[in-house]
Amino acid sequence: MLARPNRLTRAADYKAAVRRGRRSAGAHTITYVRTTGDSGAARFGFIVSKQVGGAVVRNTVRRRLKAVSAKTLTDSLVHTGTDVVIRALPSAATARYAELRDDVTRSLSRVRA
Template sequence: MATGGVERLRRRADYLRVQAADRRAALPGLLLQAAPGEDDMRRVGFTASRKVGNAVTRNRARRRLKALAGEVLPQHAAPGYDYVLVARQATPARDFAALRRDLENALKKLKLWHRQDGGAA
């Protein structure tokens, strides 16, 4: 199933591979992890630990990250990478515009930001 034109990571092994790549950017609203993918696709996964809150809060955080990824990643994330968005304690309550800036800044920090026209910024 795709999230806004981006494929989803489904297997635990993919999540562990992205985590092991040790390429991450932590911002107040989220943690972005990235690793080169197996093909020229963009794939994304989402996670929220118990530190974020109870089940209702974690699900809200994941839903917000999914909506965010659907808006930003298809247009601005470098192809050929797998991404994992990790919720932080601030994710469920953080203003959505601030979350969007966090994701954009994380992509820029990792040098994986691409303009909509396909060029690197």
């Protein structure tokens, strides 16, 4: 579970990250990373549309992505003052946790380089 300071909650923050952030696509996700310049904690947001599946499937994918994001915080893959939005593609519905983890970490390291 992500702590409150590590979550994107405002629509304007989502929009800014998607429109002005660096984009990296993987097999199951698209990751947008935007450096805000603030000294605050890194924040994550998730977009899981109905194209991914029904409510149960979408919530399962969202929970897996939250767990992956919490792991990236402990591994220091994301710097402070960074907003990350992860958009799940329809193939994420059938992806295992390890596949999602590899997809997100690969995208984050590509954007960071």
